[in-house]
Amino acid sequence: MSGEKTPVEVDGRQLTLSNLGKNLYPEFTKGEVIDYYARIAPVMLPHLKDRAATRIRWPEGVDGGKFFEKNAPSHTPGWIRTATVPSPGSTRGRDTVEYIVIDDLPTLVWCANLAALELHVPQWKVGPRGKIHNPDLLVFDLDPGDPATVVEACEVALLLRDLLAEDGLESYPKTSGKKGLHLYVPIKEPKEAERTSEYAKSVAERLAADHPRLIVAKMERRLRKGRIFVDWSQNNPAKTTVAPYSLRAASRPSVSTPVTWDELEACQDAADLVFSPGEVLARVDKHGDLLKPLLEDHRPLP
Template identity: 35%
Template sequence: MARDPHELLEPYRRKRDFGRTPEPSGSGSAAARPSEDGLRRFVVQRHRARRLHYDFRLEMDGVLASWAVPRGPTLDPDVRRLAVHVEDHPMEYELFEGVIPAGEYGGGDVIVWDRGTWRPHETEDPAEAVRAGELHLDLFGERLRGRFALVRTGRPERSSDKEQWLLLHKHDADAVSGWDAEHHPTSVLSGRTNEEVKAAPDRLWRSDLPAAEASVPAHGQLVEGPTEDELGALADLGRQGTWEVFGRTLKVTNLDKELFPARAGEEPVTKRELLAYAARIAPVLLPYLRGRALNMHRYPDGAAKKGFWHKEVPDHAPEWVDRWHNADADPDETQYYVIVDEPATLVWVAGFGALEWHPWTSPTDAPDLPSYVLFDIDPGERTSWEEVALLAQLHRTAFEHLGLRAYPKLTGRRGVQVWVPIARGPGFDETREWAERVSRTIGAVQPELVSWKWQKRDRGGLARLDYTQNAVNKTLVAPYSPRASAGAPVSAPITWDELDDPDLRSDRFTIRTILDRLERSGDLFRGVLTHDQSLPVLR
């Protein structure tokens, strides 16, 4: 029988002063809620307190049962890790990342090192298994996967002592010999290291707010979104006029023009709605566009008609629109590119008929040095969504094996893209060669699904694992950019686990639904903005 989570959290609360620590108080903790298939949540936090350790936490009875693992969990089945059973933590701790003040219990910096779901093995009552001293479980995280066991090694002799346990991985398909948690020092939530979080906490926990609202930006949003008055002014305009937004004045025309055809049961998407979306998504999207040349895919007559690429800043662009001169361009090539360095520029881009936004993958201060390695799963006519998801899962496995953070997103059409952030250094020739070797290795696992032919008509309806976008002035669509299709789908970041969702499709999220998703899940792509990885040598 499930126990009262509020009673279970009393030891946790007694040790903390919530007027000083940003940690959640647990006042919003609820009863246990394993899903119908028995899955529960888990989180592992890398915690630099007096000593570095990893906090291993499993959802159980409406709280997070917790163990401190000094050397961190491992996928190596021949290694056993000491795990010290500590007090239960509130469920809200699943998303806690920040700095616990010095002098407070557990003072130090904390990152969300791994998170996902877990299922107990050979028991329907994991809490009872813990009381009995042995719990077997399956983990489905971004880093930790497979069968694990927690085994108590003995009862403490004194009441002040904590129980000593062992955490180990079983010999199964997910086991990896020599795997070390310290080779993966970043957060799966923000992509940041402990040192980065300590230097500039990204978010704070407000114990005085409800759990769903308690995680707030540490310094507020870098860019504020449009005000209700600004959005109301756009809604109240006639077919055209001037719109004051983000402190800029924009001339807007043809506001009721249908730019995206309707989906079944919906209304077409108008230019007015696109401009409102551009304004609302700008604070989230700006970090992916700042300091990068923008290739605009324009559809002045709407997504139902043929579009074209537009790169040169037009003469009629407002003077305040920032631009970059490509000094290496030949006379017949684009000389000046738009730079979206402020939110009003994105609104102007949308009003210019650019339904899709494609930033360069290298910054303007080093156009020959990419910030990412890009992987594009481009399905053929015969490729099913299930096969696209399978190919994406193979990418996940490959990057886990290589010890790299990689971030998937839906294209908004039929495919999936994966971005791997890297530290500045290698040029496009190197990243393209590296991406090709990884892609061909992945493709060899399911050769019946993949063609390497350049022309689509020559692929026999098979998918292509496209590594060729790793080149200067080649682009993949930005996260949250609309796509020129019915309903205005967007290129939406996802978690790796979402690939298991039978209802997921590449065009699932639209400009009408993605903002609610952001409210619920946050920006899942944020980790690509931390460029701290080196490409491992492929053997």
């Protein structure tokens, strides 16, 4: 099986897929991973477009080792868009990173064929000539500290939604695909990139001050037990968040899934907000892209 190669044409690009029968999850093959990404592409690609993608690859599957890949590998086809981004203080002694930008289906399939199960992107975009724009998204990562679960994270998401609404901002939730939630706010690009981090931090601190037994906004792990950590730090331009509709690596394939506020209000058990690839495709058939407002409804920060 190790040498099994399958030539395919994807939107006019010639790709060679390999080892499609190999299990990347205990009961989910590489072929199924590629099939999921190809089918979810119509709603996923708009959230990847123009964003520098960090790929987390599991060549031997989720039970093997993983590695983070930021730079485009040397065998990247010439037709794949890349973006050179300054990376001061990089551990590899380079001042820049040449990222892949997943703008189209062939690029997405190519990444999936490299066992890039998880795709992570920043809150900013790269222009057509390589200009790095200021963030157009604000994100909060609601991370439960045991024994708290996503049920408590839902409670915090609703509080956060209301606080943001007081500032004239609409927010949209998705699951992290693991144990937490992400809350996104589409914003007009501020004049300074740091402005989003400063605002997000102030909101998290306001919430933590109002609900100290439920919420923590400080980084120290010892403070998180039984509470929800409202992580505002992913608004730092150097950081990334798992993309909407990305698979996550776990014992079975789960997906970072857009959800409705009604679903968060009704959540009584952590299992209520765990979705398989097949369930996510069915949800998209029913609801369309619940995060579509992130692409169009940008409002200024207060």
